[in-house]
Amino acid sequence: MKQNKMIKIFIMGKAYQVPAGLTIMDAMEYAGYRFIRGAGCRSGFCGACATIYRKAGEYRFEFALACQEMVEEGIHLAQLPFTPAPRAGYILDDLDASENVLLQYYPEIACCVSCNTCTKACPQDIEVMDYIQAALRGDIKQVTELSFDCIQCGLCSMRCPADIKHYHVAQLARRLYAKSASPTPQHLKDRIKEIEAGKFSDELEELTTMNLDELKERYAARQIEPTT
Amino acid sequence: MKGIAYFPGCSLKETAKDFEISAIAVMDALGIPLIELKRWNCCGTVFSLTSDDLMHHIASVRNLIRAQEMESPEVVVLCSMCFNTLKRVSLRVNRDEESLTKINAFMNKELDYAGEVEVKHLLEILRDRIGWEQVSEKVIHPLDGVSIAAYYGCTLVRPHEVGIDDTETPTVLQEMIESLGATAVSFPFQTECCGSYQIVDRRDLVINRSYRILSSAQRAGAQVLITACPLCQYNLDEAQTELAERLPDYTSIPVLYFTQAIALALGVEAGTIPDLLAESLVGQEIPKKEETTR
Amino acid sequence: MKQLARSDTLREKVEELSGQNVFACYQCGMCSAGCPLSEEMDLLPHQVVRGLQLEDWTVMESNTMWICASCLTCEARCPHGVDLACVMEAMRQLYLRKSLDHIAIDKLTTEEIARLPQIALVASFRKKTG
Numbered sequence: 001m002k003q004n005k006m007i008k009i010f011i012m013g014k015a016y017q018v019p020a021g022l023t024i025m026d027a028m029e030y031a032g033y034r035f036i037r038g039a040g041c042r043s044g045f046c047g048a049c050a051t052i053y054r055k056a057g058e059y060r061f062e063f064a065l066a067c068q069e070m071v072e073e074g075i076h077l078a079q080l081p082f083t084p085a086p087r088a089g090y091i092l093d094d095l096d097a098s099e100n101v102l103l104q105y106y107p108e109i110a111c112c113v114s115c116n117t118c119t120k121a122c123p124q125d126i127e128v129m130d131y132i133q134a135a136l137r138g139d140i141k142q143v144t145e146l147s148f149d150c151i152q153c154g155l156c157s158m159r160c161p162a163d164i165k166h167y168h169v170a171q172l173a174r175r176l177y178a179k180s181a182s183p184t185p186q187h188l189k190d191r192i193k194e195i196e197a198g199k200f201s202d203e204l205e206e207l208t209t210m211n212l213d214e215l216k217e218r219y220a221a222r223q224i225e226p227t228t
Numbered sequence: 229m230k231g232i233a234y235f236p237g238c239s240l241k242e243t244a245k246d247f248e249i250s251a252i253a254v255m256d257a258l259g260i261p262l263i264e265l266k267r268w269n270c271c272g273t274v275f276s277l278t279s280d281d282l283m284h285h286i287a288s289v290r291n292l293i294r295a296q297e298m299e300s301p302e303v304v305v306l307c308s309m310c311f312n313t314l315k316r317v318s319l320r321v322n323r324d325e326e327s328l329t330k331i332n333a334f335m336n337k338e339l340d341y342a343g344e345v346e347v348k349h350l351l352e353i354l355r356d357r358i359g360w361e362q363v364s365e366k367v368i369h370p371l372d373g374v375s376i377a378a379y380y381g382c383t384l385v386r387p388h389e390v391g392i393d394d395t396e397t398p399t400v401l402q403e404m405i406e407s408l409g410a411t412a413v414s415f416p417f418q419t420e421c422c423g424s425y426q427i428v429d430r431r432d433l434v435i436n437r438s439y440r441i442l443s444s445a446q447r448a449g450a451q452v453l454i455t456a457c458p459l460c461q462y463n464l465d466e467a468q469t470e471l472a473e474r475l476p477d478y479t480s481i482p483v484l485y486f487t488q489a490i491a492l493a494l495g496v497e498a499g500t501i502p503d504l505l506a507e508s509l510v511g512q513e514i515p516k517k518e519e520t521t522r
Numbered sequence: 523m524k525q526l527a528r529s530d531t532l533r534e535k536v537e538e539l540s541g542q543n544v545f546a547c548y549q550c551g552m553c554s555a556g557c558p559l560s561e562e563m564d565l566l567p568h569q570v571v572r573g574l575q576l577e578d579w580t581v582m583e584s585n586t587m588w589i590c591a592s593c594l595t596c597e598a599r600c601p602h603g604v605d606l607a608c609v610m611e612a613m614r615q616l617y618l619r620k621s622l623d624h625i626a627i628d629k630l631t632t633e634e635i636a637r638l639p640q641i642a643l644v645a646s647f648r649k650k651t652g
Contacts, residue, residue, distance in 0.1 A: 421593035425645035
């Protein structure tokens with residue numbers, strides 16, 4: 001395979017030479033960094049590898065998923081810690097979507113100053129500030145619709161000057177909306193019936209009684225989605 | 229654009245729905261429909277008073293940009309707290325070009341705010357553009373014999389440069405009340421603070437203030453009290469629930485938004501009105517509000 | 523616990539943040555006479571201003587700034603044009619800018635919040651958290 005042109009990048013302030021055409025995550029691994037946490041599906045879905053970077057000559061920080069964004073000459077990279085945002089405890093069945101329920105569990109949304117920093121930080125191009133504003137006025141439907149593509153990477157909360165936990169607010173809104181306003185899909189009803197009728201009981205029984213080595217073997221041979 | 233660009237504010241979508249319902253019906257009846265801004269955010273509710281704090285003005289400036297995007301020279305506001313905050317911010321950035329430049333630079337994803345949107349309270353539109361005489365002509369259920377106290381609170385009249393009327397002795401609400409055929413009640417506490425946001429962690433302070441205001445209005449003969457502020461409305465009503473428990477002699481009076489009184493007189497949708505009041509006010513069935521869908 | 527830095531003079535800091543001239547006050551007491559919340563305050567508004575004039579840091583211990591709800595009655599009546607609401611806000615900000623909040627958002631119960639309108643919460647948090 002033809003070796004790509006090498007480019008100079010900076011990781012935590014130190015210069016490295018890596019091949020062009022790598023993602024941020026691949027480039028950091030090429031340079032010797034090892035991801036123990038902060039990496040997941042490597043396909044842009046799980047939101048575990050949120051990162052902050054800066055391009056050469058720019059003064060603004062940019063935000064992306066490390067598994068999706070390509071490195072370029074002179075780019076500055078960093079490893080971000082996990083976002084230690086607290087999630088409110090609630091029992092969904094006890095909640096009513098008609099109250100100002102989002103404010104009750106996340107009162108800090110009332111501190112939003114509409115600076116829009118959250119929206120600028122979102123690697124999914126979600127209008128984060130707009131859904132926080134919708135949450136403030138109790139519009140659960142709009143929060144659900146605006147936040148639907150959220151992968152819970154936490155960059156919005158990491159950047160927020162008001163310490164709002166945007167993605168947890170949105171998750172509660174979506175759960176409430178799903179519970180109260182959107183119909184239960186037929187396939188879900190069918191599947192619940194199947195489970196209750198014991199269709200999967202034998203299979204579950206088999207797995208729970210299997211010894212560890214057999215389980216590992218079974219796991220390694222499992223059917224997964226084909227990679228491109 | 230037929231009609232006028234309108235900023236609702238959060239309360240009018242939640243706790244103060246009657247305010248919006250009645251205002252929309254009234255303005256439709258008067259031929260200047262309210263056109264809600266397509267996108268808006270919380271104004272911040274209180275104007276930041278420190279000289280160096282621009283961050284807390286951003287929310288209001290964003291809303292002014294939304295009016296600008298609709299090519300509207302003005303934006304009308306119902307909630308007096310929103311009105312006060314938006315107007316103070318608009319004046320603040322207009323007189324301080326450096327601040328506006330900084331705010332515009334910060335909001336790099338937005339159009340620059342050009343400083344040209346005028347913030348108006350609905351009462352100003354009613355008084356100055358439509359006129360009380362014309363409101364009077366549209367009255368089909370005169371509120372004869374009803375004594376209504378005009379409660380202004382703080383943010384409609386202070387500070388002077390923002391207030392829509394005289395700081396100490398405003399009359400705009402009394403004029404409005406008279407135009408509906410009712411008797412306007414002036415009372416000493418009509419521009420006194422109800423305690424505002426102190427309801428969050430100093431509830432007793434607000435109850436005490438509300439008691440002074442309500443009893444002063446009642447001593448002056450008021451049967452109903454009207455306001456333009458969702459927080460005053462909430463505080464006074466909340467206080468009355470508690471006062472009724474604490475003081476055996478206390479009689480509650482309805483606290484309505486001024487637009488509800490107009491809506492009643494005009495015979496249009498007025499939101500939730502206490503039944504007894506509705507009967508005594510217009511002596512006939514009140515148009516029911518439709519089920520609101522969200 | 524974090525303390526307020528006392529390197530600046532208190533009056534200068536308050537004047538800078540508020541844009542007000544504290545020495546313009548001649549202690550007529552109009553602000554205190556008209557203040558609707560004065561009975562809840564442990565120092566009256568004009569006494570706070572006097573304290574600032576005299577560089578008396580104990581005014582920062584009084585509850586006056588936290589009771590003031592910026593109703594602007596004093597501002598409208600001050601014969602010397604001192605905007606006391608701005609002075610009170612500046613004093614609050616001296617705390618809030620050190621992350622010394624005056625209301626614990628996470629201590630409010632869901633029941634308490636359930637009955638409060640957003641407008642009260644937004645205003646309260648803007649005035650009492652940094």
